[in-house]
Structures are given as structure tokens and as C-alpha cells.
Amino acid sequence: MTEARDHVLDFYTRHPISRDHILAKLEAERGSLDGLKPEEMWPHDQDHYGGLAVNDALAARAQLAAGKQVVDFCAGLGGPARYFAHRYGVTVTGIELNPTRAAGANDLTRHVGLASRVKVLEGDVTKVPLDAGVADAVVSQEALLHVPDKRAALREAHRLLKTGGRLAFTDWITHRPLNADEAETMWRGIAAQTLMSVDDYRTALTEIGFTLEPMDDLTGEWGDVLAQRLAMYRRLREETRRAGPPTGDDAFYSAYEKLVALVQGRVLGGGRFVAVK
Numbered sequence: 001m002t003e004a005r006d007h008v009l010d011f012y013t014r015h016p017i018s019r020d021h022i023l024a025k026l027e028a029e030r031g032s033l034d035g036l037k038p039e040e041m042w043p044h045d046q047d048h049y050g051g052l053a054v055n056d057a058l059a060a061r062a063q064l065a066a067g068k069q070v071v072d073f074c075a076g077l078g079g080p081a082r083y084f085a086h087r088y089g090v091t092v093t094g095i096e097l098n099p100t101r102a103a104g105a106n107d108l109t110r111h112v113g114l115a116s117r118v119k120v121l122e123g124d125v126t127k128v129p130l131d132a133g134v135a136d137a138v139v140s141q142e143a144l145l146h147v148p149d150k151r152a153a154l155r156e157a158h159r160l161l162k163t164g165g166r167l168a169f170t171d172w173i174t175h176r177p178l179n180a181d182e183a184e185t186m187w188r189g190i191a192a193q194t195l196m197s198v199d200d201y202r203t204a205l206t207e208i209g210f211t212l213e214p215m216d217d218l219t220g221e222w223g224d225v226l227a228q229r230l231a232m233y234r235r236l237r238e239e240t241r242r243a244g245p246p247t248g249d250d251a252f253y254s255a256y257e258k259l260v261a262l263v264q265g266r267v268l269g270g271g272r273f274v275a276v277k
């Protein structure tokens, strides 16, 4: 296993959104975990910017509809997969690299009674353990930044899709090449292995055999969300300082400040890409 892969695994093993954290919050809120409904978990289990609204935007672009088979690349704790299954009536197979998150996703899914239609497999999106032509749609949210060989992941999406099937995903994009310091900030801050520009993605998708639909530039939206999160971290840090000796993680905080500046300066941003096989 490479050092880079270990860093990505470790980043998500220590991530603040975890199975235990979600269940503890729900138990505190409602006194027990009995009879949990899928929608009760939604405020806690989405690991991307923009919450449920961006799930709906992705579902619209992927044309999700009852009975369709969906593969979710980098499914995390399965939040979007459960949402798509419950709201749109699809069946979802998630692919998730981190074994703790894959197991956590399946446990959360059992808690809300969706196990017959949502399953997360431990695996790598560059080598998916599924047969060709099984999917009506492949979706992914804010995750391909962690995958060093994105072309391999896009080729796998193409292999899995039926003819006419749709790939819809969001990812970080570069608006200009990053310098070494900026790339290091992204690597240390959010475990970004490699990042592509809009043109890089367009070229890769076309060469693989997809037909492109217009992409959505999400840079402005992400800049707003990041600014709100930075303000929250700043408040929490001030509270911690006032309460006693500083315990905050200064390295994380300064990396986060730099990251927000990169998005607000339109060096980095987000994009929603849609491609048809």
C-alpha cells in the first residue's frame, strides 16, 4: 500500500463525520435508535457541500427514476446513496475505499431499513468489483480529488454503464495549474491527490467515449459554503482560546484558510460534469 493511499485512508478514518458520531447524535436527539426513518439521518450523513439540494441537482442530471440501477463512486457513509434510493426509488451500489466507512455505511443503511436497495462495497473506483453494463447511472460527489488516476475511474464508469447510461459527478477543479505550495495545501488539508481542469475532464471523458453535456461551474457556491465554514471554525477556535489554553489544530486551520482563499480567488473551484455513454 502506498503512502499516498494511506494518507487518504487515514484522512477518512479520522474524519469528524463517522458512523458512531451520527448514531450518537440521533440517539441524543430522539432517545433511542428504534424505528429510524431515512430522512432523520439526512441532516447528519452527507459529506459534501450543499446538502440535499446538490443531491437533487445530481439526480436530475443523472435522470434518476424508480427502478434504475445506480453505482455511487466514493460513497462514503452512504448518505447520498440512501437519499437517492429513498427519494427516487433507485437501487444503489456504492464503492468505497475505506473499510471502516464501507462497513459504517451498511450499518447506517440497516438502521433506516434500506438494506434491500442500498449496499456499499469496499473497493477502489479504479477497479470496480462489478460486471460491465450493469448501471443506468454512475454518480459521484466531491470525491475524485482523492483518486490519483481519474481516467481509470472514468473508464470504469464507462464500462459499468449501459449504452445511453449517464455519468454525473462533482469534483474539485483547477482554474489554473497549482504551484507546489498550493498543491501541498490541498494534499495536507483535504487529501487531494491530483486535480484536473475543466478542459482536462472534457478531454478525458471524450477520449474514453462519452458524449458531453454542459457542465455547471460550482466555484461561486463552494466559495460561499467554505466562507461560512471558516467563520464557524474561527468562532469555535476563539471559544476554545477563551476557555483555556489553545487546543485547536493550527495546522488544519491555516491550511483551511489558504484553501478558502484559493477558491474565493478562483484558482480552485468545483464542477458538476455530465456525460452520456
Ligand SMILES: C[S@@+](CC[C@H](N)C(=O)[O-])C[C@H]1O[C@@H](n2cnc3c(N)ncnc32)[C@H](O)[C@@H]1O
Pocket: 008, 009, 012, 045, 046, 047, 048, 073, 074, 075, 076, 077, 078, 079, 080, 095, 096, 097, 098, 101, 123, 124, 125, 126, 140, 141, 142, 143, 146, 147
Ligand atoms: C468527501 S467523501 C464523499 C462521500 C460521499 N460521496 C458523500 O457525498 O457523502 C469522499 C469519499 O471517497 C472515498 N474514496 C477516496 N478514494 C477512493 C477510491 N479510490 N475508491 C473509492 N472510494 C474512495 C473516501 O474514503 C471518502 O469516503
